[in-house]
Each structure stands twice: as structure tokens, then as C-alpha cells.
Amino acid sequence: MTATRVRLVRLRAGLLALTLVVLVVSMWAFHRVQNAAETVRDRTSQAVLEVTAARAALVAADAAAVASFASGEARLAGPGQEYSNQLALASQSLARVAEFNQAGAPGGNGLQVVESQVAAYSGSIGQADVHFRQLDAAVLGAADLWHASRLLHAPGGVLDELELLQDKQREALATQLSSTGVSLAMLPLWLLPILALLGLLVHTQLYLRKRFRRMANVPLLAATVLIAAIGVALVFTVVSRDRLDSVGERLDAVAEARNTQIQAADEAGQLRLADLLTEFCDREQGCGVTVDEFRAKARQATTVATDNTRVATAGAKAVAADASGAAETGGREYLIPAGTLLAGGLVLLGLHSRIDEYRYRP
Template sequence: MTGTRGFLVRRLMTLLLLSAAVTAALFTAYYGVSRNTHAVRDESAPAILQVAAAEVALDDSYDGAERSLTGGTGDIEGLGEDYRTTLSTANQALAQALKSTTAGTSARQSLLTVTGLVSSYGDLIQQAYVNRDNAALRDAYLGYAETMLRGGDGSAARVRPGDSDILARLAKVQGKQLRLLDQQTSFGRLLTLAWWVLVPAAYLAAAVLLVRTQRFLRHRFRRRFNPALLVATGLLLLAVPTLAVLSYQTQDRLSQARTSLRQPNIGNAPDTTNKRVSTKMAETHWRTGAVAWIPMGGVLLAALVLVGLQPRIDEYRFRAR
């Protein structure tokens, strides 16, 4: 094997290895950003919004019942339309949250417990209505219902470690779901390492070596251009920055979705928030699909390198006599 042929074989192997390294690093980094877009839209957002809607509806249901029973309209209106509507909304939201919770088995068990407690809470409100003419009993039942709903101090505080009232249980479930959402939408250290170290290192090494190889071939073979290597260089220089931009845009929309789902009182308008999140995530659909382009691009890059160098290697093929 001549010196030139040996050099070209080694350069070919190095470029093929770098092509594989660029492809692997880029695929890992891009997939790491885009992998959770569907989960955020189809799983986390609905689960979080259903729990938030249940919290707001239950809180409002007590206020509606109290107004009806202490405002002098209980005999005419009963417990009132506001109470019945909000309690029905809460039960529907809990049923959906039970199906869609993303916080695992413990959260599902907590929601089952909450569903039973809500039934008991409704019974206490009903007893307050039955005893509406006896202020002492009415207020006692209302107090029991409020304690079951909001805790011993009757406040609407959501974070009370150790409390077992309905809203505290829902807050704990929501906390788990929001922590999962943070994991799904966080860029994280591994992705930072991939995008700021691994991808640039492999990308620059491959680009520099492709350019140097073309300069060597032009000098050694007296040909101005090597079309295949020129296309390979253009593919590399175009693809990596393009995918980096798409990855940034996907991450930006994930961050916007997280911000929307962490807004206070999202349970007041869950449909609006869900539409906003779905719209943002829909914008990532084709960007997420770009992950399939990366292996194909890697194969194309390697093929172009092979097509560009193999004929030059063959020119120095050694034949034994």
C-alpha cells in the first residue's frame, strides 16, 4: 500500500467515524428535546388542568352552598344552582383526572380517596340544607363540610404537609404532576452537555476534516473540486445549524407550555389554557418529526464521503505481481 493510499484509507475511516459521531450526538440531543412534546400535550396538560378545575369547582361549591343556606334563599332556591353546577363540575373533573393522572399509582389512589371524600362532603352540605331552619345544626354541618374540604383552619391554603382534607390531597397530586411536567419540559444538564459540547465538537471536527481533505485532494490530484465531498460539507454545514434552530424552537414552546400550566387559577378557565398549550405543542409536530431525518442524513453523509474518496483510493490500489 502506497503512502498516499494509506493516508486516504485512514482519512476515509476517520471521516466515516466522525459522520457516525455527528449523527449519534445530533440524534441524541434533538430527540432529548423533542421526545416529550406529545406527552405534554396529550397527558400532562389534561391531567393538570382536570385537577386544577376540580380544586376551583370544589372551593366555589362551598361558597355557593354557604350563600344559599345563610342568605335566606334556601327555602326558595334550595342549595342553589351555583352549588349544584360547581359540585357536578368537580365530580366530572375528578373522574377525568382519575383516568388521566400522570403522577402514578399513589396519585390515582389519592384521587379515589378524594372522590369518596367529595361524596361525604356533599352529604354534609345536604344535612346542612335539611337543618336549614336550625341555625346551630346548619352551621355545624357547614363547619364539618368546610373542614373536610379546606382543613382544620378553614383556609384555602394549598400546601399543608400532613393535612388530609380534600384540597390538600388534590394539591399533593398536583404537585407531583407539576414536578413531572418540569422534568418533561426542562432542558437539563445532559441536554446542555449534548448541545453545547458533544454536537459542536463532532460537528467542527467533521467540517474541518472535510475541508482539509478537499484541499489535499485538490493539491494531490489537480482537481479543483470533489463534488461528493463538496455536497457532504454543504449537508453538514446546513443540517446541524438548522436542527439546532428547530431544537431551540421546540424547547421554547415546551417552556411556554410549562409557564401556562403553572399559572395561578388555571382551573378557572381550563379549556382556554388547554387550547393555548395544544396550539403551542401543535407547532412542534413537524419539528418533532425531523428526528427521523437525522439517521437518514447520517447515512447520506457517510455515502457521500465514501463516493468522494473511494475512487481516489482505487487509483492507488496495489496489485501483487
């Protein structure tokens, strides 16, 4: 076997080995990023948004119920249509959270606690409605309303549990992003096999041109173009992973806007509840230490009510757009394997005739 044929065989083996490495690395990176992107798009980001929506809806429902009882409308229309609508929205959001839950068993257990507390809250509002309709039982109605409000606002209540669940879902998102093992900072490392293969392809073509005095080897040239395209596809894959970080940032912005909206609405509702309770308290003895402290705290609220609905809505749309953009494949699931395998076939084709020329040479 001549030295030329040995070198050609070695070049072929090296090219095919690197092609296989490129295929494995590229597909591994693509699937890791794609799985994370689809999970974030379809489940995790939705879970975080639905938890914040449930919190906002419950606070709005509570404020609407208090307003109805305080104004006297409850004697005609009960807690009111706004209360019913917001409670229905909260229930729908909690159902979606259960569907999208990414926090595992702790998230599921917390959700069960929340659902049972919401049911108890709804029951207390219903009892308050019955008592407020009876002129001689309005005090009991106020007590029921106070109890219902404590189910939401007391330490360990519904709002605390939902905030804890929101944090768990956000942690699940951070874990999913960090577990991909792919990042923009590591892009040179991921491109290393592709660059090595491109370098070997160029070296092989220069060697063939020098040894056989031909302008170009078309199959190897086509293989070079394909591998370069695989490199571009891998860059887009890593950039897609980097876009997932913006999803987390936008989710935090939405949560902040929601929190401001929730706090303002909550303080307004709690202040109105404090005023309502004052009507039924003994002027000399008060309502008791717990209620008196609540009334004092409610009157100290300083949050300025601002309309963050548009900010939260726009933020939620931006989250969906970023998550969808990160999960968009652009056909890379077909380009990477098909292009790499075709490049391997072109390597075999491009070197076959050259190697075959030296098959029978001594």
C-alpha cells in the same frame, strides 16, 4: 499500497466513523427532547392545569351552595344550579387528572383520597339540603353545611390534598425537563461531533483539490451541506427543549392567578358561611370554640376579589401553545437519520473513484 491511497482510506474511515457518531448523538438528543416535549404537552402540563381547575371549581361550588342556603333559595332549588355545574366541572377535572397523572403512585393515592372526600362533601351538602327544607331541622342543616365545608377546608382536606397533588405534578414536570440531558448551555458540546465532521469534510475536499487538481468533489460537497443541515436541525431540537422551560414558567403564572382567584372566592364564601352559622348559634354561649374561631378568622379576610379568569385562561392557552411548539418536530425525525445516512453514502461515492485509482499502484 501508496501513501496517497492509505491516506484516502483513512480519511474515508474517519468520515464514516464521525458520520455514525453524528447519527447516534443527533438521534439520541432528538428522541430525548421529543419524548419529554410530548409527555409535557399531552400529560404533565394538562395534569397541573386540571388540578388547579378542580380546586377552583370546588371552591366555587362551595361558595354557591353557601349562598343558596344563606339566601333561602335552597328551600326551593336546593344548593342551586351553579353548585351542580361547578361540582360537575370539578369531577371532570379530577377524572382528567387521573388520566394525565405523572406523579406515580403517590399522585394516584392522593387522587383517590380526594375523590372519596369529594363524594363525602357532596353527601353532606345533600343532607344539608334535606334538613334546610324542614323548618324544624334548619340547625341540623347548618351543621351539615359546616361539616361539608370542613371536608374541603380543614387541614388535610380536599383543598390541601389538591394543592399537594399540584405540587407533585409540578415536580414531575421539573424532573422530566432535567432528565433530558439536553440544554441550550450544552449546545456547543452537542454540536462538537458535527463540527468535527464538517471540519474533516472540508479538509478532505481541500486535500483532494490539491492532490488531484480538481475544482470540487460534488458528492463530498453535497455531504457537507447535508451535515450542516443536520447541525441546524440539532440546534432547533435543543431550542425546542429550552422552550419547555417557558411551559413551566407559564404554568406557575397560571397557578398563581388561580390561587388569587380561589382565595378571594373562598374567603367570600367562608364569610357568608360564618354569617349563616351565626344565625343558629347561641348568642351567649356561641357555637363552640372551633366555630367561633372560624367566624373570627373569616371576618378578618382581606383578599381583594379580582377577576383572574381571563389571566388564567390566557395563561392556559399560552401553556398549550408553548408545549405544542416544543413538541413540533418540523420533520426532524426524518431529516436527521435520512440526511446522515445519505451523507455517509455520498462520502463513499465521493472517495470511491479516487481510492480506486490507486488500487493497483505499487
